[in-house]
Amino acid sequence: MKAELNEQALLKxxxxxxxxAIEALYKDNFNMVQSFILNNNGSxxxxxxxxxxxxxxxxxxxxxxxxxLTSKINTYVYSICRRLWxxxxxxxxxxxxxxxSLEETVSVExxxxxxxxxxxxxxxxxxxxxxxxxxxxxxxxxxxxxxMDMQHLAKEFGYTNADNAKNQKYxxxxxxxxxxxxQYNIGD
Amino acid sequence: xxxxxxxxxIERYLDGTMLSAEKAYFEELxxxxxxxxxxxxxxxxxxxxxxxxxxxxxxxxxxxxVHTKLLERxxxxxGGELNTRGRVIQLYNKYKRVTAIAASVGGIIALVISGxxxxxxxxxxxxxxxxxxxxxxxxxxxxxxxAKLNEVDSKLPKDAVLTGGGSGFLIDAKGxxxxxxxxxxxxxxxNVINNNHDEFSAKxxxxxxxxxxxxxxxxxxxxxxxxxxxxxxxxxxIDLGEEVFTLGYPRNDITYNKGDLSAKxxxxxxxxRWQLEMNANPGNSGGPVLDKxxxxxxxxxxxxxxxxxxxxxxxxxxxxxxxxxxxxxDTSLEKIKMTSHSSIKGMERAIQIxxxxxxxxxxxxxxxx
Numbered sequence: 001m002k003a004e005l006n007e008q009a010l011l012k013x014x015x016x017x018x019x020x021a022i023e024a025l026y027k028d029n030f031n032m033v034q035s036f037i038l039n040n041n042g043s044x045x046x047x048x049x050x051x052x053x054x055x056x057x058x059x060x061x062x063x064x065x066x067x068x069l070t071s072k073i074n075t076y077v078y079s080i081c082r083r084l085w086x087x088x089x090x091x092x093x094x095x096x097x098x099x100x101s102l103e104e105t106v107s108v109e110x111x112x113x114x115x116x117x118x119x120x121x122x123x124x125x126x127x128x129x130x131x132x133x134x135x136x137x138x139x140x141x142x143x144x145x146x147x148m149d150m151q152h153l154a155k156e157f158g159y160t161n162a163d164n165a166k167n168q169k170y171x172x173x174x175x176x177x178x179x180x181x182x183q184y185n186i187g188d
Numbered sequence: 189x190x191x192x193x194x195x196x197x198i199e200r201y202l203d204g205t206m207l208s209a210e211k212a213y214f215e216e217l218x219x220x221x222x223x224x225x226x227x228x229x230x231x232x233x234x235x236x237x238x239x240x241x242x243x244x245x246x247x248x249x250x251x252x253x254v255h256t257k258l259l260e261r262x263x264x265x266x267g268g269e270l271n272t273r274g275r276v277i278q279l280y281n282k283y284k285r286v287t288a289i290a291a292s293v294g295g296i297i298a299l300v301i302s303g304x305x306x307x308x309x310x311x312x313x314x315x316x317x318x319x320x321x322x323x324x325x326x327x328x329x330x331x332x333x334x335a336k337l338n339e340v341d342s343k344l345p346k347d348a349v350l351t352g353g354g355s356g357f358l359i360d361a362k363g364x365x366x367x368x369x370x371x372x373x374x375x376x377x378x379n380v381i382n383n384n385h386d387e388f389s390a391k392x393x394x395x396x397x398x399x400x401x402x403x404x405x406x407x408x409x410x411x412x413x414x415x416x417x418x419x420x421x422x423x424x425x426i427d428l429g430e431e432v433f434t435l436g437y438p439r440n441d442i443t444y445n446k447g448d449l450s451a452k453x454x455x456x457x458x459x460x461r462w463q464l465e466m467n468a469n470p471g472n473s474g475g476p477v478l479d480k481x482x483x484x485x486x487x488x489x490x491x492x493x494x495x496x497x498x499x500x501x502x503x504x505x506x507x508x509x510x511x512x513x514x515x516x517x518d519t520s521l522e523k524i525k526m527t528s529h530s531s532i533k534g535m536e537r538a539i540q541i542x543x544x545x546x547x548x549x550x551x552x553x554x555x556x557x
Contacts, residue, residue, distance in 0.1 A: 017243075017246065017247065017250065019250060019254070022250055022251065022254050023254050023257070023258065026251070026254045026255065026258060026264075027258060027263050027264070030255075030258070030264050031264060031265075034264070034266075041285065044266040047266075048255060048266075052248065052251045052252070052255070055247075055251055056244060056247055056248065056251075059243075059244075059247050060244075063243070118240065118244070121237060121240065121241070122240070122241055122244050122245075125237060125238065125241040126241070144238050144241075144242050145241070145242040145245055145246065147242075166196070167192060170192045170195050170196055171192060173195060174191055174192070174195060177230075177231070177234055180234065180237070181230070181234070184237070
């Protein structure tokens with residue numbers, strides 16, 4: 001019961017970007033995933049990529065309103081990593097059915113579907129932002145990603161006042177929205 | 189500019205920083221202007237996407253930081269600094285499949301090469317069969333012979349174990365017998381029995397495994413040496429199609445076989461042998477091959493397994509060569525004199541055989557228990 005409560009707390013911490021919780025989760029689960037990847041034709045870099053992607057998937061799930069985790073965290077993380085790695089191996093044509101499956105796994109297909117959709121959206125936004133050019137890109141990133149306030153941003157970018165910076169930000173935003181929706185609608 | 193202001197208003201409306209009077213006015217505007225309503229919905233959607241995007245980006249950043257931190261602290265390990273074996277294992281894991289494939293390919297090539305080598309090596313045991321008598325057969329025959337032997341007691345020591353058998357023939361009347369080395373394989377002494385069932389003890393005085401020849405010397409007081417051998421050793425070249433014959437002991441009684449010389453080389457071009465068109469059987473090994481004049485042209489040794497009636501004989505000049513090679517170092521061979529004169533030349537075959545049959549022996553090879 002205590003362990004379960006602890007896991008719930010960790011997931012809550014993850015959803016709230018609490019670095020202590022993230023560290024604990026990372027520490028508890030990474031080695032298992034790493035040895036799995038290494039034992040199945042992967043490298044240290046592969047292990048890191050796959051594990052971090054699984055953590056993102058877990059984070060998205062923890063943040064969603066309908067969140068329920070029906071298994072232990074390590075089982076869930078392992079299952080996600082296993083699916084992701086199998087997929088990666090298939091993509092590079094090295095599919096092996098000898099994948100080590102001694103660990104217990106749970107079905108994660110639905111979650112992965114949601115995660116993939118999310119990834120696609122992320123990529124669209126990323127592309128849109130990157131094709132904006134400077135200073136638009138950094139300005140918008142500063143405001144939306146780093147959550148800096150306008151005064152601060154104006155100072156950093158050298159605008160004479162916050163209003164000018166704000167004006168510029170909206171101009172950039174209009175361009176970004178255009179770029180984003182051009183891709184996003186096609187994607188739909 | 190108008191767009192700009194509108195967007196600003198929408199954003200303020202969405203993040204709830206609008207004052208209530210302004211908000212009421214804006215809501216009224218939204219209700220009456222579908223375009224603005226649409227823009228609000230669209231922007232709300234966009235902001236949601238932006239939220240998710242930034243959350244994911246921030247999480248990625250955090251994870252990256254955590255990873256580096258844990259790595260520094262040693263809570264997780266990516267090989268490298270902590271133990272160098274990690275990298276080796278990583279490399280091993282990365283390339284083990286390639287290594288395995290390379291190793292298999294190497295193995296297969298090695299097998300193919302060794303297979304080819306074996307296939308093309310002359311006197312291939314798979315293709316050729318040595319014509320010595322198998323132990324079981326010899327044993328059975330020994331019992332039969334026991335009754336017929338002229339000796340009262342066998343001259344064998346009590347603890348002798350039979351290892352094989354074949355044929356042999358005199359090359360010098362003083363009691364020197366040539367046979368195949370494979371007949372004597374694994375044995376330390378031998379006895380020889382002639383067609384009159386006289387048994388003599390013989391000493392193995394020389395073996396040449398490469399040529400597959402061996403020389404025995406009868407060392408038995410009962411042996412009465414002939415003055416001269418009825419046959420000689422042919423030194424001139426022999427032609428294809430010449431008629432040849434052999435005497436040997438595939439059974440307990442001396443057996444005659446005839447055939448023709450079919451090639452001047454042996455199996456796979458082995459130039460030390462003749463190929464004969466002749467039926468030879470296990471036990472014929474070590475027997476003489478003679479031409480129609482009663483001159484020895486070779487020592488029968490092997491037959492081809494997968495071809496009927498093809499046998500091979502070691503050319504008699506190999507006997508000369510062998511003896512000449514070791515004469516200086518091995519004094520036991522220096523007394524051997526081989527003549528080329530055949531006294532049975534021009535005789536009928538049956539007479540020739542009668543003249544020489546006591547010079548051809550059944551060779552039994554033994555080892556001590």
